[in-house]
Amino acid sequence: MPATRDDLMGFFKDLEIEVTTVDHAPVFTVAESGDLHDRIPGGHTKNLFIKDKKGRLFLIVALHDAEIDLKKVHQIVGGQGRVSFGNAELLMEVLGVEPGSVTPFSLINDREALRVTPVFDAAMMQHEILNYHPLKNDATTAITGGDLIKFAKACGHDPQVLAVSEEAKAAGL
Template sequence: MPATRDELMAFLADLEIEISTVDHQPVFTVAESGDLHDRIPGGHTKNLFVKDKKSRLFLIVLLHDATVDLKKVHQIIGAQGRVSFGNADLLMEVLGVEPGSVTPFSLINDREALRVTPVFDASMMQQEVLNYHPLKNDATTTISAQDLLKFARACGHDPKVLAASDQAIAAGL
């Protein structure tokens, strides 16, 4: 069974990670979340669940307005050949979330198998605080960039901080 929001919050508390969470109407796309940007400070984000030709899985996490060249990002993240989006069934199987609720917090559901390689865009990691769904898209949780790394590592993952977005590449990050 995938972790619940309460289990995620308890895990974060056990790690002594300070967060704040705002409940809201479900949002399924970055475009739908526009008013949240005014109400919740910090970097707002999007998450791309992708796989390569050898079925290796990646979770690319970027700022909400970042662009990624899907024809070239495989060279940056270490994938074998071009990447494509993972389907909803694979997403649920591996990360325990539905489309529209993809979040780095879902790494809590990949602690044993460690099937996903998290990739945190370097420009996103320049932000002091970041915002993600706490496993469902009806709330937003704010966490510091450093605590995001601490969380991912506590889940057994060693996230790659790379210039994956066009913005990070242009900035030379």
């Protein structure tokens, strides 16, 4: 069974990570979340669940408006050949979330198999506060960048902070 929001919040508490969560109507795309950016301070984000030609899985997390060249991103993240999006079944199997609810917090569901390589865009990590869904797209949870890294490591992952967005590359991050 995938972790629930309560499981996630308990995990944060055990790690002594302080978060704040705002409930809202479900949002399925970055475009639908526009009004939340005005109500919830911090960097708003998007998450790309991708796989390479060899079946390696990556979760790329970047700012909501970041430009990411999917034809070249494999060269940055260490993938083999061009990448494609993982389908809904694979997403549920590996990260325990549905499309529209993808979040780095879903790494809580990949603590044993460690099938996903998390990649956090360097431009995103420049923000003090970052916002993600707490496993479902009907709420937004704010966390510091440092605590996001702490969370990922507590899930057994060693997140890569790389310049995957055009904005990060342009800034020399």
